Each structure stands twice: as structure tokens, then as C-alpha cells.
Amino acid sequence: MEERISVNNVSKGFGEGEARVDVLDGVDVRVGRHNFVSLLGPSGCGKSTLFNIISGLMEPTEGEALVDGSDDRLGTCGYMQQKDLLMPWKKIVDNVALGLMVKGTPRSEARRQADDILERFGLGGFGHRYASEISGGMRQRAALARTFLAGDDVLLLDEPFGALDSLTRLQMQSWLLDVWQESAASILFITHDVDEAIRLSDRVYVLSERPARVVLTLEIDLPRPRPYEMVMTREFAEYKAQAIRYLHPDEPALIDEEVIPDA
Amino acid sequence: MPEWLKKTLPPLIFGLALILGWELLTIITDADPRIYPAPSEVLSALFSNLSEVFRNAKITTLEMVLGFIFGATIGISLGIILAYSRIFRSAVYPWLIVSQTIPIPAIAAVLVIWFGFSIVPKVLVVVMIAFFPIAVSTVDGLKAVDPEMVQLMRTFGASKARIFREVRIPVALPYIFTGAKVAAAFSVLGAVFGEWVGAKGGLGYLLLLKNRAVNTDEVFAIILALSILGVGFFGLIVLIERLTIPWYHKARQLEGVQ
Numbered sequence: 196m197e198e199r200i201s202v203n204n205v206s207k208g209f210g211e212g213e214a215r216v217d218v219l220d221g222v223d224v225r226v227g228r229h230n231f232v233s234l235l236g237p238s239g240c241g242k243s244t245l246f247n248i249i250s251g252l253m254e255p256t257e258g259e260a261l262v263d264g265s266d267d268r269l270g271t272c273g274y275m276q277q278k279d280l281l282m283p284w285k286k287i288v289d290n291v292a293l294g295l296m297v298k299g300t301p302r303s304e305a306r307r308q309a310d311d312i313l314e315r316f317g318l319g320g321f322g323h324r325y326a327s328e329i330s331g332g333m334r335q336r337a338a339l340a341r342t343f344l345a346g347d348d349v350l351l352l353d354e355p356f357g358a359l360d361s362l363t364r365l366q367m368q369s370w371l372l373d374v375w376q377e378s379a380a381s382i383l384f385i386t387h388d389v390d391e392a393i394r395l396s397d398r399v400y401v402l403s404e405r406p407a408r409v410v411l412t413l414e415i416d417l418p419r420p421r422p423y424e425m426v427m428t429r430e431f432a433e434y435k436a437q438a439i440r441y442l443h444p445d446e447p448a449l450i451d452e453e454v455i456p457d458a
Numbered sequence: 459m460p461e462w463l464k465k466t467l468p469p470l471i472f473g474l475a476l477i478l479g480w481e482l483l484t485i486i487t488d489a490d491p492r493i494y495p496a497p498s499e500v501l502s503a504l505f506s507n508l509s510e511v512f513r514n515a516k517i518t519t520l521e522m523v524l525g526f527i528f529g530a531t532i533g534i535s536l537g538i539i540l541a542y543s544r545i546f547r548s549a550v551y552p553w554l555i556v557s558q559t560i561p562i563p564a565i566a567a568v569l570v571i572w573f574g575f576s577i578v579p580k581v582l583v584v585v586m587i588a589f590f591p592i593a594v595s596t597v598d599g600l601k602a603v604d605p606e607m608v609q610l611m612r613t614f615g616a617s618k619a620r621i622f623r624e625v626r627i628p629v630a631l632p633y634i635f636t637g638a639k640v641a642a643a644f645s646v647l648g649a650v651f652g653e654w655v656g657a658k659g660g661l662g663y664l665l666l667l668k669n670r671a672v673n674t675d676e677v678f679a680i681i682l683a684l685s686i687l688g689v690g691f692f693g694l695i696v697l698i699e700r701l702t703i704p705w706y707h708k709a710r711q712l713e714g715v716q
């Protein structure tokens with residue numbers, strides 16, 4: 196399969212000498228065409244740093260990161276950072292159109308596409324408000340809309356639902372899955388939430404504490420569509436048990452070995 | 459009660475009470491109206507000298523507005539250079555602060571020697587007063603940008619110029635307007651100082667004339683005219699601010715509600 200994102204043996208350190216902090220240690224990550232892949236890792240392990248490298252904001256100390264086989268990455272990915280970063284001085288529609296306009300699409304055409312995607316994202320009629328005038332969930336969707344428009348179908352989503360309450364979060368997961376199914380997008384997704392990672396993804400990479408290494412690669416072979424009830428199935432629980440075991444290697448095994456036969 | 463009334467009523471009542479108290483005091487104490495004029499006398503002095511006050515107010519307004527425009531232009535340009543060049547900042551910033559400790563009337567006197575009784579020294583005094591708060595607020599504003607917002611623009615492949623235009627300027631604008639409001643309020647002061655050391659017209663000049671003639675009611679009438687000028691200019695900047703950055707006020711109103 197053609198890889199849209201390939202991260203090959205990437206290491207990254209900040210600072211020099213005594214003050215040096217190693218953040219990534221030989222990370223390999225792959226995202227194929229129209230794949231949904233998640234990174235699951237403890238807080239501060241280096242997930243956002245990896246995104247900064249893939250998006251081209253930073254270069255790795257060692258290894259290489261390629262988007263569609265190219266090393267020239269800046270401007271190729273839609274990158275949604277942990278904050279929604281909507282600009283308060285622009286109307287929502289202009290925020291969403293911003294990436295296209297920077298890349299040279301004329302304003303009227305960019306606005307038309309922004310209006311279209313806002314409609315699809317359930318924000319029709321809100322385009323002419325300012326960011327301060329819509330709710331948190333809506334802001335998140337607007338930021339996602341901007342990311343979809345800006346990225347050439349390669350999307351990096353850094354904990355997009357991290358700030359939402361759990362109810363809204365579940366709705367947004369279902370909604371994101373629908374949107375993704377209808378699009379051509381390949382998504383790399385960061386989360387702290389094991390359920391979220393497994394429910395959404397074709398593949399989950401579990402990362403260690405800093406400096407981050409990939410300690411487990413889970414291929415999630417669950418059928419789609421994946422309603423939320425799926426988290427209560429036995430198959431789901433098996434994936435979850437494995438992920439948790441690698442996320443918390445020092446915890447005594449909480450789950451009876453009988454329940455999960457071949458973890 | 460509508461919101462605007464709730465806001466304007468208290469200062470209005472307080473002001474009226476002060477004026478009324480003053481009026482009563484002059485009646486009770488039977489004060490000499492030439493030395494302690496009552497508000498009613500001040501008002502009548504203003505109206506009987508209206509054309510003279512108006513003619514001189516136009517001169518002062520011109521000095522003030524010209525000085526403010528030049529001062530703001532210099533302040534914003536200086537602020538941009540200060541924010542972007544570290545060498546320039548470390549070399550120039552301390553001297554800017556020193557420049558603000560120099561008594562303005564002293565400088566104004568020298569300016570009159572250099573430029574005579576023309577409009578130039580008055581405008582220069584206003585420039586000197588106005589540029590500083592605007593320069594400082596421009597520096598602060600340009601540095602207040604969320605670095606992640608800049609990163610976002612970079613992931614779009616945006617150039618530095620584009621990032622400056624679309625992100626840094628809008629973030630800096632509310633700061634710049636705060637500086638501009640301070641500058642506007644002090645501009646009247648600058649114009650009056652400029653006129654005091656040598657002028658052939660203007661409200662400051664008129665004030666000196668009336669003061670020498672001990673026409674206290676007319677002195678107060680001119681003070682009243684000057685403060686109307688100052689408040690009016692301040693209000694104009696506030697209006698321009700509302701029109702330029704409407705999003706800022708919407709966001710602030712919402713925060714107020716929460």
C-alpha cells in the first residue's frame with residue numbers, strides 16, 4: 196500500500212549538553228491511503244513534537260519524515276493543534292478559508308468552499324459569527340473544517356476532543372468517523388483516551404514515556420461502522436487490555452488472565 | 459433601565475451635583491465673581507465669547523490633530539522596528555524612556571527659539587507627548603502573539619509578510635488603540651504647553667491673555683472648552699477603535715456576561 200505519511204526511525208532532542216532533553220527515540224509510524232491511525236501515549240512523551248516534525252515545523256535530529264514520499268513537508272498537511280487557534284478577528288468562514296487563501300485560492304472561491312464544508316460539518320449559518328460567539332464543540336468543528344480544507348487529505352489531529360465533556364466527545368467521535376468515511380482523508384490522530392483510539396482507528400501505536408518509542412502496534416480488525424456500543428464487546432476489550440498493559444507496564448495486571456486468553 | 463442609561467446616569471448625576479454644590483457655595487459665601495466665578499457665570503462667559511473661543515479652538519484642534527497623526531505614525535513605526543530588531547531595541551529603548559523624563563515646557567521653549575511663533579513648535583510638542591505611549595503599546599502588542607498561531611500559519615506555507623499582516627497586526631491593534639487613547643488624552647496638554655511658550659492664537663494662548671486680565675470666569679470658560687476638546691478627541695479615537703476592531707468588543711462583551 197502507498198504510504199501517505201512515513202516516519203522512519205525519527206529521533207529528536209532539544210537543547211545541548213547538560214540541558215539536552217531527548218523526546219523521540221527511533222520512532223516509526225506509517226499512515227496509508229484513507230487510513231485512520233492513532234498515537235496513544237502518556238502525557239509529555241513527545242506526541243505533539245512528532246506532529247511538529249511531520250508537519251514540517253521542525254526537523255528531526257535523526258531519521259526522516261516523509262509526506263507522500265517527499266521531505267518538503269511544510270504546507271502539505273492539515274495540522275490541528277491542541278488549541279483550536281481560531282483567530283478572534285476573523286469571522287468563522289474566513290477562519291475556515293484561511294488555509295486555502297494562504298495557498299493562493301482566490302477569496303471568493305475559498306469562501307465558497309468554506310461555506311460548503313461548514314454546511315457539511317453542521318455549522319451552516321454560523322459562518323458569519325466570530326469565534327467568541329459559538330460554543331466549544333462548534334469551535335472544535337470549525338477548527339476541524341479549516342484543517343480538512345487546508346490539508347491535501349493528510350490530516351494531523353492533536354487531541355481534537357481533549358477539551359470536550361465526555362458526552363460531546365462521543366458524539367464528535369461518531370461525527371468524525373462519518374466525515375472521514377465520506378472524504379479521501381488519511382488521518383493521524385493523537386489521544387490519551389484508549390477507547391477513543393481503538394474505536395476510531397485502523398491502527399494504534401502505543402508510545403512509551405519520554406523519550407517516546409513505539410512499544411506496541413495494534414492493528415484494529417473491528418468492522419465499520421463502529422457505534423459506541425462496540426466498546427462493550429469482547430474483541431474491543433481485548434484490544435484495550437493490550438493497550439493498557441503497554442501504557443502502564445509497572446501496574447500489576449488488573450485484568451484476570453482468564454478473561455483475556457492471549458494478551 | 460437600558461444599559462447605556464445605567465452607564466451614563468451615575469457620572470452625570472455626580473457631575474451635576476458637583477456643579478450645583480459649587481454654585482451654592484458661591485451664593486452662600488457671597489464670593490467675588492471676578493475671583494471665584496459660579497458655574498452659571500462661567501457658562502455665560504463661554505457663550506458671550508463663543509466666536510472668539512471657537513476661532514482659537516480651531517487653531518488648537520489643528521495643532522493637536524496634526525501632532526497626534528505624526529506622533530502616531532512615528533510611534534507605530536518605531537514600535538515595529540523596536541519589536542523586530544533586538545540591537546535597535548537595546549540601543550534605543552532606554553533613551554526613549556529618558557526622553558520622557560524631560561519637562562515638556564523646557565523643550566517647548568527651545569522649540570520656539572528654533573521655529574518661532576509658527577505652528578511647528580506646538581505640533582512638535584504634541585508629537586513628543588503622543589508618540590511614546592503608542593510606541594510602547596505597539597511593541598507590547600506585536601509581542602503578544604500566540605506562537606502557535608504563527609505555527610498554524612506556517613503549516614499553511616505562509617510567508618513572514620503574510621503572517622505579519624494576518625496575525626501580528628490584528629493581535630497588536632487593541633494594544634495600539636489603548637496607547638492611542640492615552641496619547642489622545644494628553645494631546646490637548648501638549649498643544650496648550652506649546653502655545654504657552656509663544657503663540658499668536660489658540661486656546662492656550664487665549665487662556666494666558668484672560669489670566670493676565672484676571673477674567674477668571676473667562677479662564678474657566680476656556681478650561682471648559684479645552685476639556686470638551688480633549689474628551690471629544692478621546693471619543694473620536696474610541697469610535698475609530700470600535701469600527702476598526704469590532705470583534706474585540708464583541709469578545710469582551712461576552713466575557714463580561716459570563
Ligand SMILES: Nc1ncnc2c1ncn2[C@@H]1O[C@H](COP(=O)(O)OP(=O)(O)OP(=O)(O)O)[C@@H](O)[C@H]1O
Binds near residue numbers: 237239242243244245
Ligand atoms: N521547542 C521545544 N524546546 C524544548 N523542549 C520542548 C520543545 N517542545 C517540546 N519540548 C519538550 O518535549 C517534551 C514532549 O513535549 P510534547 O508537547 O511533544 O508532549 P506531548 O506528548 O504532546 O504531551 P501532551 O500529551 O501533554 O500534549 C516535553 O517535555 C516538552 O517540554
Ligand SMILES: [Mg+2]
Binds near residue numbers: 242243244353
Ligand atoms: Mg501534546
